[in-house]
Amino acid sequence: MEAERNAGGERLLDVQGLTKIFGALKACDGIDLSIGKGEIHALLGENGAGKSTFVKMLFGALEPAEGRIFWKGEPVDIANPGAARHLGIGMVFQHFSLFEALTAAENIMLSLDEKIPIMKVAERARELSKTYGLPLDPFAHVGDLSVGERQRIEIIRCLLQKPDLIILDEPTSVLTPQEADRLFETLETLRDEGKSILYISHRLEEVKRLCDRATVLRHGKVVAHCDPRQETAASLARMMVGDEVAAVRRLEAPGGIGEALLEARSLSRPAANPFAVPLREVDLTVRAGEVLGIAGVAGNGQGELFEALSGEIQQADAASVRIRGRDAGRMGISGRRLLGAAFVPEERLGHGAVPQMRLSENLFLSRFKTDARSLLGPLWTVRAGALTKAAKRIVEMMDVRKSGEDPEAAALSGGNLQKFIIGRELDRQPSVMIVNQPTWGVDAGAAARIRQALIDLARSGSAVLVISQDLDELFEMSDAIAVMHDGRLSAPVPISEATFEKIGLLMGGAMPERHASEALEKA
């Protein structure tokens, strides 16, 4: 197998000079790429490098402006996703394209061309899920499932179409280390069966571990074709960014750890809806100068904790949340902001920012209470000049790349919008900062910048709480790590005593995949 791959084998896909233009931006500029049979090919690049645009053209979701695609040696025109599937190209999307109101089996059935009764679909899905070790309950509603489980549905759905080429768009950005390991095993099995995989990622370690060849994109152009196993993570990063990625520095706090700025005392909350987790007696303390990390498998109450701390949901007991020594449990978001707290929610678009509003307007929405003096004029009119100046300051501080002077939030790439949203809060010099998933789906360069900014904030005397599913990130940033499981928060583990194993055990407090594995046993 190995030898055949290295010898080049049969060519499955050949792309020549693929180009896509959006307005003034060349999202893809003459991209060449070839994939052999039974090869895992990595497509590397920072956010906005053109990876997603490129694969959307391969999958027929976007029309290329120029360039040719050869499939098994024949020139093809992929007019729509249906045509791509027909050729044997399957795709697992980064932002899942599942129907939440439908069951797993119904979701799968929709993508099959043949007409098969639903029971048969469920049976075949079960078989595949066993073969590839992807536990799945065909009759669960997608809306009830965790991100990892949803991804399995996507993969099984893709496999049922018996594709020759499987495109995976940042598949591990939502998975725990254990889930990611299981995914890699599945992908290796698939490769050994002779299927080809186009693997899009900016996580260099996993690309080195998994992929046979890599194509690196930067600003819409191919900068290198290489063998990732011959490269170091640093050399790959240099190709992606075009520069060295600064390692995050974590200095000791100059004044040492100070007084408690953020506290939660027996913070409880019933489950808000059937898909939610209750909070059970959460206790935490974050002191001045300290970064506390909160780890956990997605959907164990982290989102609920964030809402309770930020004031999106208020508590009956005012003393259950204390900010700078004041009881804040019954305060709204603005009240807590006025005490010096700042919040960055998990979802950038729609929660952290209004997609159709300009950056300066989004800035105004989160700061008009705390910065009323500088942003509001007489009779509560908006001082546009002060606003654009502040937006500009943030853009410069965080190196936000955008097109146009003051674009709409939705026009920015994910990483750049995240930099803006974090910068919007940092710009206030908050004494308490609470961030949920600071670098979700953000490229290496931007992520390093965000992490450094948060650490620097803590070292300047603020309390920083970071909720994240990315363990590497937490180990890089935190002074202590606490783990959320089933609505409970563990005692914090000081970073000097924390190991992946220790934290992983706490994360798995029980079986995180209980739901699906039970279903598999039943099957």
Next chain:
Amino acid sequence: MLESVLITIATAATPLLIAAIGELVVERSGVLNLGVEGMMVMGAVTGFGVAVTTGSPWLGVLAAILVGAAFSLLFGFLTLSLVTNQVATGLALTLLGLGVSGMIGEAFIGMPGVKLGTISIPVLSEIPYVGRFLFAQDPLFYISIVLVAGVSYFLFFTRAGLTLRSVGDNHDSAHALGIRVIAIRYAAVAFGGACAGLAGAYLSLVYTPQWIENMTAGRGWIALALVVFASWRPWRVLAGAYLFGAVSIGQLHAQVIGVSIPSQFLTALPYLATVVVLVLISRNRRLTMVNTPACLGRPFVPAR
């Protein structure tokens, strides 16, 4: 006495049910057509006119269905192909329907109508108390029940129904799967229009066989509300329509007997009762979340 009350309830409920079940399919595909009232009144005037002119009520029914569908396709063209705002376009459709029907119907005012006869099923219709209610009704009553059963089966047990629901849940994902979102929505809108037209024909050919301007009297709006309160589920629409019919007939009887409750309150009672009951049965939030079309009213423009 009970039997005749039951029959009047069915007469009050059937037009609501037919219009609502059509709108349910439209909304399940993710389109909000607020023009039900307009399509209904167009069906009523066309049905009456054709029936009177040709002497055949069945031709009237057919014409009403076709005109309802054609009228809804105008809505479909505007909202689906030209991507106009669905709410505004639906409201415009209602106003247009009321106006055009008034103009066409001017010639028919005061004319004696043609009534669609009842169909009695032998033996079964002799069952005491409910026999005539269930088995000696006008044909559109039977059709309304068949429609509910058919729509329920279609939505939840056929692949085409699954496809339609998927389009209403997430049109971007559906498009990515190669499902023809716009074509499916056109079909759903046309079906909704046909049903609204049929419901209109029921009013002018069964309920009161004559033409009166604005004879739908807000029934299109009630049908729309029923769909939402029934959380987009066919059999609940049936329950809601009959509950509404029952309370409206009941309050009429109460007014006749002279119950000492202000008549305005009694007139409002059917609306109140329907809302309260349907809200109570939609308490299960999980089921409601699963049944609500997430893309309702959102325009679909594929990226190219």
